[in-house]
Amino acid sequence: MAVRRGTRSRRDARDPVQLVRAAQRGDRSAFEQLYMRFADMVRGVALSSVPPRDAGDVVQESFLRALRHLKTLRDARRFGAWLKMIARRTAIEVRRQSMRESALDTDIAHPGTQHEEVQANSAIEAIRRLPCAYRDTVRMRLIEGMSGREIAARTGLTAASVRVNLHRGLKLLREAASGARARELSCRSGPTQSRAGRRSA
Numbered sequence: 001m002a003v004r005r006g007t008r009s010r011r012d013a014r015d016p017v018q019l020v021r022a023a024q025r026g027d028r029s030a031f032e033q034l035y036m037r038f039a040d041m042v043r044g045v046a047l048s049s050v051p052p053r054d055a056g057d058v059v060q061e062s063f064l065r066a067l068r069h070l071k072t073l074r075d076a077r078r079f080g081a082w083l084k085m086i087a088r089r090t091a092i093e094v095r096r097q098s099m100r101e102s103a104l105d106t107d108i109a110h111p112g113t114q115h116e117e118v119q120a121n122s123a124i125e126a127i128r129r130l131p132c133a134y135r136d137t138v139r140m141r142l143i144e145g146m147s148g149r150e151i152a153a154r155t156g157l158t159a160a161s162v163r164v165n166l167h168r169g170l171k172l173l174r175e176a177a178s179g180a181r182a183r184e185l186s187c188r189s190g191p192t193q194s195r196a197g198r199r200s201a
Contacts (some may be wrong), residue, residue, distance in 0.1 A: 049092060060159055060160070061090050133165060
């Protein structure tokens, strides 16, 4: 969503209710005015859940979601409370996503033992096998250590698209890791069962 920041000094004289109703009719300039009026509130909500580096992403994603669902808001007077609810949910999602990414970052960046190093190499190989739509985004995040904003700037994707790609790509990585662990356990249990069978014989 592009917001013309240069128009901040020329604030629309309409009250928020009028702006909401105009935006619901498709008036993008009215929604930009809503952005300027409520962005600080949304940022405050974001900062209660995420670090400052992620607050901008929460603000942008919250307003994008509000724009997509604005026509579902029946009472324009409730816009502020409705937007605050969206911001809270978005902030929680961003925080959880950041925690999952940080955990996986640690696993790859600090292998420690030889076994863990093998696991890290397997994770890197798993990234290479991801679908093209997710591979580069996940690689830039986990291997190069880039933030979501940096990835968006390099790829030209929106912050929301980067977040979706990371979420889906990391989910595929976790599924691949679960499958690998299951196979490893199966290989380990096989010889044990054979020895037990020999003893009973």
